[in-house]
Amino acid sequence: GAGVSQTPSNKVTEKGKYVELRCDPISGHTALYWYRQSLGQGPEFLIYFQGTGAADDSGLPNDRFFAVRPEGSVSTLKIQRTERGDSAVYLCASSLASYNEQFFGPGTRLTVL
């Protein structure tokens, strides 16, 4: 079956621009997670959805970052006024419920020039 998919796979933008990153979880998975992985580091937690609601957004670095999951399936991570320090691979994961194995997507590599 289809795994977690993320689009685009690569995104290059200029400082100050707005970007949206999309995650399609595995069908039927109620929990969805966003992580950010900088070069040479492990993934860092950003936000977790259970269904449509953000159950924990404590990892979002500042108010330029926002994520939605309006129908409890696809999620979009939105970054306003991008900065060079936002350059990283953004990973999405989903699980059947919050206590199950997380399945990761291939990531979106964001480069802010």
Add this chain to the structure above:
Amino acid sequence: GDSVTQMEGPVTLSEEAFLTINCTYTATGYPSLFWYVQYPGEGLQLLLKATKADDKGSNKGFEATYRKETTSFHLEKGSVQVSDSAVYFCALSDTPGSQGNLIFGKGTKLSVKP
């Protein structure tokens, strides 16, 4: 806050060598512990996990034992293969009984030569 420290890489071994990748953690509660693997060009995959002290996780010949007294979860394999070449991440979840939000180490790159 909670954190994970794993040995720096890269690690280069010959086929059939013994592998150990060290991982220690800091946590206020009783976390669940995980090893994830990222093969070249692929996404992160769960390799094994342990949810309480003295539990041993195992998969694909890899093992790790949850040691509360030393706050460690070292990854071992008796005989590595070229196909084991990948980046390995140690991780914890401090949400009891669930994966919750994972806290990862920096990763250790393993290269196995034929």
